[in-house]
Amino acid sequence: KQEVTQIPAALSVPEGENLVLNCSFTDSAIYNLQWFRQDPGKGLTSLLLIQSSQREQTSGRLNASLDKSSGRSTLYIAASQPGDSATYLCAVDTGRRALTFGSGTRLQVQP
């Protein structure tokens, strides 16, 4: 059974810092991995999707990497802003046609 773990569970940083969120998964047989943002009481916003054959994806200040063989992904946020405060979830697609989610990292960026 696929299990997804995210570290740290919570993170508070001052504005402007670069930061890394970690995601690990137990079964490397994945189709892709997706990073989402969730604001309190809201739905999910897709940030980046990395195919199993890819090593990284970039969108603006966000960069996600994937090391499938070791079961790890990182989300790098450059020059963090207070508006980045949210919960970040990673999820893997193993072909069951539904995603398996990590428990999330709650990020707070202090102005």
Added chain:
Amino acid sequence: GAVVSQHPSWVICKSGTSVKIECRSLDFQATTMFWYRQFPKQSLMLMATSNEGSKATYEQGVEKDKFLINHASLTLSTLTVTSAHPEDSSFYICSARVWGEDGYTFGSGTRLTVV
């Protein structure tokens, strides 16, 4: 991009009543819809998978008689929480995949509070 519209965004109901949550796929046909539940400070857990025109597949531990799923058309899936109890209070969210595309599109979620 593809959009899944979910309603209501929040609902408060009395214990023992039933609540229906709707998810509509806009501008695309969703042959499969996934329903997740999220308790406070926890991650999303898959409850069931609904397929248009057939019975839903429920995850282990999810009561099919309590969480009724109907997927009568290619653009609409509904989740009805029957005889709701306070422990059913949670955030419910649906998701669909657009044919030919990678990734999943999520509804905006429904916050259910049972009092």
